[in-house]
Amino acid sequence: xxxxxxxxxxxxxxxxxxxxxxxxxxxxxxxxxxxxxxxxxxxxxxxxxxxxxxxxxxxxxxxxxxxxxxxxxxxxxxxxxxxxxxxxxxxxxxxxxxxxxxxxxxxxxxxxxxxxxxxxxxxxxxxxxxxxxxxxxxxxxxxxxxxxxxxxxxxxxxxxxxxxxxxxxxxxxxxxxxxxxxxxxxxxxxxxxxxxxxxxxxxxxxxxxxxxxxxxxxxxxxxxxxxxxxxxxxxxxxxxxxxxxxxxxxxxxxxxxxxxxxxxxxxxxxxxxxxxxxxxxxxxxxxx
Numbered sequence: 001x002x003x004x005x006x007x008x009x010x011x012x013x014x015x016x017x018x019x020x021x022x023x024x025x026x027x028x029x030x031x032x033x034x035x036x037x038x039x040x041x042x043x044x045x046x047x048x049x050x051x052x053x054x055x056x057x058x059x060x061x062x063x064x065x066x067x068x069x070x071x072x073x074x075x076x077x078x079x080x081x082x083x084x085x086x087x088x089x090x091x092x093x094x095x096x097x098x099x100x101x102x103x104x105x106x107x108x109x110x111x112x113x114x115x116x117x118x119x120x121x122x123x124x125x126x127x128x129x130x131x132x133x134x135x136x137x138x139x140x141x142x143x144x145x146x147x148x149x150x151x152x153x154x155x156x157x158x159x160x161x162x163x164x165x166x167x168x169x170x171x172x173x174x175x176x177x178x179x180x181x182x183x184x185x186x187x188x189x190x191x192x193x194x195x196x197x198x199x200x201x202x203x204x205x206x207x208x209x210x211x212x213x214x215x216x217x218x219x220x221x222x223x224x225x226x227x228x229x230x231x232x233x234x235x236x237x238x239x240x241x242x243x244x245x246x247x248x249x250x251x252x253x254x255x256x257x258x259x260x261x262x263x264x265x266x267x268x269x270x271x272x273x274x275x276x277x278x279x280x281x282x283x284x285x286x287x288x
Contacts, residue, residue: 015052022065023048024278025134026072032129033076035118041210041276043079047072069136069144073126080122103153106132106160108167111286113241119166124159127152132160174242178288180262181235181242188244189232193223201266211275219270233258237286245285246274256280 023044030047031040051071055061109132117125123145130141131152142149187195197220206214206222214222233244238257245254256277261269273279 011056012052015055016048019048019051019064019068022068024281026068027276027278029069029129029134030072030076032114032117032133033073033122033125034079035115037114037209037271037273037276037279038207039079043072043075047075050075066140066143069130069140070146073144077122103131103138103156105135106156109133109160109163112163112167113238116163116166120159120162123147123151124155124162127155128159128163131156177242177262178235180265181244181260184260184267185233185235185244188226191227193227196223199265199267201263201268204267205269207269207271209271209273209276222270222272231255235288237288242288254280254285 026044026047027037027040029040030043031037034040034043047068051068106128109128117129120128126145127141130136130144131138136144138149138152142152145152184196184199200217200219202216204216204219206219208214230249232247234247236243236245236254236257238245238259241259244258244260246256246258247253248255256272256274257280258273259269259271260267
């Protein structure tokens with residue numbers, strides 16, 4: 001390794017250390033804006049690469065948190081446009097609401113699964129996530145979105161109303177879902193791997209988030225690997241939806257989470273977040 005390469009590598013490590021505390025929050029924002037923890041992580045990595053390059057070209061270090069959020073916001077908007085995602089016009093619905101409107105924190109939004117935000121136009125989506133989920137001030141939210149405080153207030157009013165309307169009309173057969181998950185938990189903790197394999201549908205997709213993906217009978221190996229590990233699971237409510245919290249050894253706190261989707265009695269999707277542990281540190285949990 002040349003001295004120049006070594007210096008660059010050291011500088012990159014120092015930069016990643018500098019932004020380590022901000023990175024999980026950036027991911028939380030980007031994942032909700034895109035509706036995908038995987039796409040969210042890709043955008044975070046792209047944003048940090050852009051930030052590192054910009055810093056290497058500058059003699060001044062800007063205030064990191066607002067600067068990184070602005071970079072991540074713009075990168076996410078570019079990603080949504082490039083991938084043809086719906087409702088991504090960042091200037092849509094910018095009409096102001098009355099100047100006396102008071103905006104306070106809304107705990108309802110923090111309980112929503114990340115996919116629920118995709119029903120909103122992107123300016124409403126961004127405003128609700130920044131203000132209600134991440135707790136940014138109106139001024140910080142406006143700075144990140146490069147708009148006015150009044151436009152942010154308008155987006156919050158409309159976005160919150162839409163989310164509550166959607167929640168009111170959404171009918172979920174949670175009792176059946178709960179029964180399936182409780183059965184899965186019981187079999188997993190009993191190490192009944194063969195029993196779990198019988199639940200796998202022909203088109204079952206396994207997503208080891210940020211690591212690998214498998215499909216169909218290849219998912220069998222998932223349980224072969226778990227048979228070698230000291231992991232137990234329990235049912236929790238993660239950001240508004242039922243999920244499994246995975247505990248390694250005797251750890252009291254969850255080490256990561258697993259999301260399952262069923263079609264009838266068949267297991268159709270497994271999303272295992274063991275390779276992105278910082279999500280567990282940021283997660284909002286409640287009893288199921």
